[in-house]
Amino acid sequence: MVHAIFFGPAGIKQENIEQLRQSGFDDGEILEINQVVAYFCYANRTVLGLGVSTHGDIIGLSPNDSNNPDDWAHS
Numbered sequence: 591m592v593h594a595i596f597f598g599p600a601g602i603k604q605e606n607i608e609q610l611r612q613s614g615f616d617d618g619e620i621l622e623i624n625q626v627v628a629y630f631c632y633a634n635r636t637v638l639g640l641g642v643s644t645h646g647d648i649i650g651l652s653p654n655d656s657n658n659p660d661d662w663a664h665s
Contacts, residue, residue: 607620610623
């Protein structure tokens with residue numbers, strides 16, 4: 591099992607990559623993990639830099655029936 595620990599971009603070591611491999615991830619999957627994490631870091635910095643706020647928004651799952659915003663059944 592791989593444990594999620596925050597290292598920061600410069601804190602990743604070869605041992606961390608080896609742990610991912612030993613947990614069953616191949617190099618392509620490790621690359622994909624890296625790309626997803628990098629994208630979310632970029633997206634978060636972008637919205638923070640623009641001053642975007644969720645104040646007043648309803649955060650969570652989207653309605654099952656987009657024509658009925660009160661239908662949150664997710665069936």
